[in-house]
Amino acid sequence: VNTGIYVIEPKVLDMMPPATVVDWSSDVFPKMLTNAMPLYGFLVPGYWCDIGNIQTYYQANWDALEGRVDVEIAGERRHGNVWIGENVEIGYDVRIEGPAYIGNECKLKAGVFINGPACVGNFSVIDENTKVSNSIIWTYSYIGENSRLRQAIVCRHVTIKNNCLLEEGAVIGDDVVVGEGSTIDAGVKIWPDKEIEPGSTVHESIIWAGHYKRGLFSSNGLVGLINIELTPEYCARLGASFAALFPKGAALAAARDGQRPSRMIKRAMVAGMISSGASIIDLSELPIPVVQYYARDHRIAGAVHIQMSPLDSRSADIRMFDASGVVLDKKVERKLENLFFREDIRRVHFYEMGDITYPQDAIDSYIDGLIALTDVEAIRQAHLKVLVDFDHGSASLVLPRLFKELNIEAIPLNAGFDETYQSKTNEAFAEARRQSALITRTLGCKLGAYIDYGSERLFLIDEQGELLDHHEALGVIALLALKAKPGVLLAPATVPQTIAALVREVPGSHFVPAKTEPSALLRAAQQHQAQLASDASGGYVFPDHLLGFDAIFTLIKLLELLAKDGRPVSAVRKEVPRAAYEHRLETVPWDAKGRVMRTMVELHRDAPVDLADGIKVFVDGGWVLVLPDADMPRYHIIVSMEDSEQARALADRYSAMVKTAVGDTGSASPATAR
CATH class of the missing domain: 3.40.120.10 (Alpha-D-Glucose-1,6-Bisphosphate, subunit A, domain 3)
Incomplete structure (x- = not known):
């Protein structure tokens, strides 16, 4: 194929043998010159670009945006060389520096920076705080928040998740999904219908790799x-x-x-x-x-x-x-x-x-089953007053009926359905709990409770308005439940050593460690006939009631136990010993996860360890757990010790060991709990 437009006499076609490959510049033109046939060139005004590689593809687009090509660009021309299509949503603090084209029905969320030259095709979404520089995005694609595109091409129906980096010359084919936190190196091309695992760093082009990711499910569905x-x-x-x-x-x-x-x-x-x-x-x-x-x-x-x-x-x-x-x-x-x-x-x-x-009987049958396992008279006679923040979740369809049945005075917050509900940031979640704590103390409630949106997790506040962390809440509920009915407490191996010690002090009770993965934990609770199980993140399981995390039942059961015990939550809380606890996160690429675990096992060949879930190393005064994350390219480093300085030192040491195994010298990030 040659560039150019040719006007030829029909007799020139007779010079081409039939059923034979013929090239204009190598075969036809030299033969014409040999035969002294006239051959002319004509220079016309206009624009020509032979798009034979990625660089010339960029150049053709940039030339059109910068006015070097006489083409009509759809959309409204704004300041400079910036064109905006129809029904474009532009969020707060969005910056567009031309030349740039934003197609119809696009959404540019808050804090987006389009650093031209750049093109964004129709119906594409650029999420918050993402920067697109010298890049071309085709139609119906999604770019997640806090991502960076540097002279990249993103084709149709592509999903780039949060915190990704696409380096210069990267090309992402149709229907590709790039997992969160991934980096696509310069010049890498990913063929259509591929899925890149979260946290991946892609150094080479992917042509024949597998079509799908490892699975549909994460540890939470x-x-x-x-x-x-x-x-x-x-x-x-x-x-x-x-x-x-x-x-x-x-x-x-x-x-x-x-x-x-x-x-x-x-x-x-x-x-x-x-x-x-x-x-x-x-x-x-x-x-x-x-x-x-x-x-x-x-x-x-x-x-x-x-x-x-x-x-x-x-x-x-x-x-x-x-x-x-x-x-x-x-x-x-x-x-x-x-x-x-x-x-x-x-x-x-x-x-x-x-x-x-x-x-229409789902809620009725649930309430009947819950009441059958509850000492109704003990709660009624206690005349309890509680505050409950429903987080606009569906628990508000059930608990008000239970409160009325059990003679509980309830102060509801955020109980109504909100069609504009937005998930909370960690900061907003913490502020909501602080507000609930303040109201709990001010109104003289026996207990404050925050129930998560899905009604699975319960967060506690004592009568003094003090927030209980997950381990304190687990200690309080376990202590009351096991004293009322001794048995097994089952929780992940990540819980502080003080929880196991607390359970052992209750006659007839003992602690069984379990894996952190929810499905495994629930089935272990059934296998060990646990009286109580918890994921140590606000989820509680009473297997006699249901083999699942249930904040509604947990709250009612806790109120029953408090009514029988007679003490306020703060008094029970004092019986729960505190431990120095450190939790760090270390980024580990997927392909290095196995190497990290092998290294840890080899380094502790002669040490007392538990390999049931990750590797738990027992040391004087406590333990260190190095645990691979099931869903993300990272490791958890968890330390439980009697002394806080020792805990920090061990966390630093094991973080460094993980980095060495990976071949990285970056810094660890503290874990954030919800």
Whole structure:
């Protein structure tokens, strides 16, 4: 192929042998000159660019933006060479330095910096505090917050998640997902339909690598960006895959929170489940524990719950449960993933499709079961006064009825449904708890409680308005529960050594460490017939009631225990010993995770260790746990000691050991708890 426009006499075509490869410049033109045939060149005004490589592709776009090409650019021309299309959303403090083109229906969120020359195609989204420099983004793509694009090309339907870096000359093909915290090095090209794991550093182009990531599920269910990853098509296929786990005609429950995106996702999943032969029990809006209880109590095959993520308003959480109301185990998750990725999904005939029913007894049956396990008279006679912050979650559909039944005076905060609900930053979450603590003390409440959006986690405030951290709250609840009914406390190996010591002091009780992964922890609680289990992050499990985290039941049970004990929370809290506790996070690339663990095992070959979950090294006065994160490219370094200076020194030392194993000398970041 040659550049240029040729006007030729028909007889020139006779010089080309049939069925033969012929090149103008190598074959035809030299032959014409040899035969003294006239051959002329004509210089015309205008613009020509032979786009044969990435650099000339950039150049053609930049020349058009800078006016070197006589083309009509759609959109409204603003200051300088900046064109803005129709219905573009521009957030607070957005900077656009031309030349730049922003297509129709684009969204530039707060703090975005477009450093031209740059092009953003129609319907693309650039999230908060992201900088796009000298880059081209095609249509329907999403760039996550705090990311940087430096002379990169992003094709159609691409998802770049938060905190990513695309270096000069990087090209991302159609339908690629780049995981959070990833770096795409200069000149790297990623072919279409690939998925880059979070935290990856990609040094070489990816052409034939695997199409999909390792799996759909994280340790806390399935999480995805609303209408970017969790599209109706995706969710319908997910629902069909879930239903295909069960026999045709199986009854499956579906529920959600009160948000519009959750409604869309649920309806898409329901359509998929029906297409695979399931009958649907539509539970509408319910808290997660009530859905789990319904699945177990009504002996249905399984259930699904969808809610907006409490950690990221752009994402939704999808939770799936088995017939016992327990989250799917890893084996079943892998089976579902295989069905989904291979599209090996059962499609039934039209007459085999199930119907949809709308029961109204889910909350009633949950309350009846809870009351049956509660000393109602003890609570009624105590005349308790409590403050509860519902965080606009679905727990407000259940607890007010229980408070009335149990003669509890409740001060509700944020109990109403809020369609504009946004997930809280860590700072906003801390401020909300401080406000709840102030009101608890001012109004003379026996207890203050903050229930998370999904009704799974409970955060406590004593009557003096003091916030309890996760370990203090676990100690208080465990002490009261085990004194009332001795047994097993099961919690992750990450909890301070003082918790195990506290439990051992209660006659007839003992502590059993478990893995941090929620599914494993719940099944261990069942196996060890635990009286109480906890994830040490605000989630509590009373297996006699439900094998799942339930903040509603935990709050009522705690009020019963306090009513019987007679002491205020602050007095019980004083019995919980404090320990020096350090928690650090170290970034470790996926491909280095195994090397870090092998190095740690080799370094402690002769030391007393526990390898049940990560590697726990026992030292004088405590222990150090080096634990790989199941979902992110990082390690946790957790230290529990009697002395705080020793704890910090050990955390520093083991952070350095992890860095050495990785070959990095960066600094660790402290863990942030919710």
